Amino acid sequence: MSRRIIVPFGPQHPVLPEPIHLDLVLQDERVVEAIPSIGYIHRGLETLVAKREYPEYVYIAERTCGICSFIHGMTYCQAVEQVMNLEVPERALYLRTIWSEYSRMHSHLLWLGLFADAIGFENLFMASWRLRESVLDVLEETTGGRVIQGSCKVGGVRRDIPGETLDRMVGDLAGFERDFKEIANVFLRDESIIARTRGVGVLSHGDAYHLGAVGPTARGSGVAIDLRKTGYAAYGKIHFKPVVETDGDCYARCAVRVKEVFSSIDIVRQAAAKIPEGEIEVKPKGNPNGECFSRAEQPRGELVHYVKGDGSRHLVRSRIRTPTLTNVPPLVKMLAGCELADVPVIVLSIDPCIGCMER
Amino acid sequence: MIMDADQTTVIERDYLIGRVEEFKKQGYRLVQLNCTKVGETYEINYSFDLDYQFRNLKIVVDGQTEVPSISGIYWGAFIYENEMHDLFGIRVVGMNVDFGGNLFRTAKKNPFANPTFRGEEPCPGE
Numbered sequence: 161m162s163r164r165i166i167v168p169f170g171p172q173h174p175v176l177p178e179p180i181h182l183d184l185v186l187q188d189e190r191v192v193e194a195i196p197s198i199g200y201i202h203r204g205l206e207t208l209v210a211k212r213e214y215p216e217y218v219y220i221a222e223r224t225c226g227i228c229s230f231i232h233g234m235t236y237c238q239a240v241e242q243v244m245n246l247e248v249p250e251r252a253l254y255l256r257t258i259w260s261e262y263s264r265m266h267s268h269l270l271w272l273g274l275f276a277d278a279i280g281f282e283n284l285f286m287a288s289w290r291l292r293e294s295v296l297d298v299l300e301e302t303t304g305g306r307v308i309q310g311s312c313k314v315g316g317v318r319r320d321i322p323g324e325t326l327d328r329m330v331g332d333l334a335g336f337e338r339d340f341k342e343i344a345n346v347f348l349r350d351e352s353i354i355a356r357t358r359g360v361g362v363l364s365h366g367d368a369y370h371l372g373a374v375g376p377t378a379r380g381s382g383v384a385i386d387l388r389k390t391g392y393a394a395y396g397k398i399h400f401k402p403v404v405e406t407d408g409d410c411y412a413r414c415a416v417r418v419k420e421v422f423s424s425i426d427i428v429r430q431a432a433a434k435i436p437e438g439e440i441e442v443k444p445k446g447n448p449n450g451e452c453f454s455r456a457e458q459p460r461g462e463l464v465h466y467v468k469g470d471g472s473r474h475l476v477r478s479r480i481r482t483p484t485l486t487n488v489p490p491l492v493k494m495l496a497g498c499e500l501a502d503v504p505v506i507v508l509s510i511d512p513c514i515g516c517m518e519r
Numbered sequence: 520m521i522m523d524a525d526q527t528t529v530i531e532r533d534y535l536i537g538r539v540e541e542f543k544k545q546g547y548r549l550v551q552l553n554c555t556k557v558g559e560t561y562e563i564n565y566s567f568d569l570d571y572q573f574r575n576l577k578i579v580v581d582g583q584t585e586v587p588s589i590s591g592i593y594w595g596a597f598i599y600e601n602e603m604h605d606l607f608g609i610r611v612v613g614m615n616v617d618f619g620g621n622l623f624r625t626a627k628k629n630p631f632a633n634p635t636f637r638g639e640e641p642c643p644g645e
Contacts, residue, residue, distance in 0.1 A: 195616075199605075199624035207631060372549050372595040390571050453526075453566065453573065455550075464551050466564070481551040485602075489595030518623070 162188050167500065171200050175278040175504040178514035182507070186500060194495035194503075196488055202518040209475040214240055214448055214467075215314050217478065221465070224480055225516040226307050227270060228458045230263045232465075233312040236478070238392060239454035239467040240314045244444055250394070252316035254435040257394040258326075259303065259311060260456075261424040261431070266295040266307075267459035268417045268424075271511045272347060275414060278508045279356045287343050294336055298329055316441025330432045333425050340425075344418045357411035361494040361506035364408055373490040374483045375461020376420070377510045380413035382406040387457035398430045410509040417459075417511075447471050458483055460511050484510070484517040527564070527575040532586065535565070538576055539589045542567045547574065549589075552599035554607045556632065561609060565589065580609070582632070588613040598622075606631040 171179030179200040185193040221236035273288035303309035368381035386402035405412035448469030461483030547567035597616040608629035
């Protein structure tokens with residue numbers, strides 16, 4: 161038996177946009193064990209509830225992540241609204257749904273580009289990010305921000321989307337869908353991608369469920385958990401099925417994200433068709449006094465915001481459990497037994513967001 | 520999905536492992552663990568989900584109390600328990616993966632154990 165060695169992976173690595181460190185215990189070229197360590201970019205955002213009043217903390221919550229910022233802000237607002245018994249106007253709920261799905265599309269296209277880059281498919285990387293720009297343009301036009309939107313607030317949203325703009329957005333989705341089909345076809349059928357991802361980093365259904373996997377990491381292993389089915393925002397009035405694959409490998413996780421972009425397009429169309437006229441916010445009165453867990457489906461999976469207030473302008477506690485944090489134990493499981501050369505692809509396949517995870 | 524205190528059960532620390540084992544047997548998945556400092560005590564929430572039904576267990580301990588690890592029941596709990604230890608200084612006993620206080624590299628030890636500036640500094644514009 162050959163002796164074991166430890167190879168450090170990260171914190172700086174070409175496939176990692178953000179720092180995470182893995183000690184890979186190797187026997188020959190095979191990973192026996194992976195030991196993660198984090199903490200390079202811990203910002204202590206949760207403690208800022210002590211310094212920012214609860215309406216202002218939306219901005220902090222949004223800055224937890226530079227990709228799915230809108231959904232962070234929305235999930236935090238949902239928690240505070242529940243504690244304060246605020247009934248958010250229906251139009252605002254639909255607007256939150258629309259912006260959430262645009263966030264999902266831009267996040268998945270970002271990941272698809274990074275994934276293509278990680279396996280050396282530069283042209284596909286550029287094609288994915290080129291298409292992502294059109295999503296960011298919509299977010300910028302309707303919210304004022306490309307990645308940090310600032311459009312969610314406790315009690316509703318800050319901005320409306322005029323009817324003619326909404327019509328144009330829906331009209332433009334046809335061209336976007338056509339362009340994305342070309343990219344999707346490559347991700348799902350190209351031989352080089354299949355060779356790099358099929359049977360790599362397999363996570364069984366049982367491991368995915370019991371280790372706490374969420375989002376495409378779970379759904380790629382056949383675990384049909386999608387918090388949008390609980391009906392928060394306007395999702396209760398939208399028809400869609402969670403995208404599920406069953407092979408549990410890197411290809412399956414990629415396929416889930418590809419198909420979820422089509423699902424998001426459909427959800428935006430439905431929401432635009434059903435959105436009612438009306439107010440977009442209610443003014444909160446008083447201060448939050450109580451506690452609440454709020455969950456939502458981020459592009460990377462289940463997001464949990466916990467808030468606890470004592471009747472003052474400052475919350476006692478904000479706790480943000482991000483999808484990447486809970487996808488770390490499944491990642492450790494996936495890496496055990498894989499080839500060293502597959503480690504970057506497997507790590508990227510959970511769509512790690514380290515800034516989000518460390519907060 | 521929004522949950523309030525209705526889904527929370529406050530239990531004694533000694534009953535924690537038994538209750539968590541019950542959740543595991545019933546097929547619940549672990550959603551998260553979190554810790555909140557309230558005065559001189561710490562509230563620790565253990566959250567579970569089965570078919571979108573959310574359940575939460577809460578224990579209240581002081582800073583010196585040892586808390587049993589649930590990582591023997593839910594393997595992935597180690598990430599939350601190490602986080603609780605590093606940020607709040609909670610003494611978690613029996614973790615399957617123990618980072619020895621090195622999961623989070625913070626300049627200040629247990630930075631969340633003593634939140635200092637709650638409301639003390641005026642917000643901009645005040």
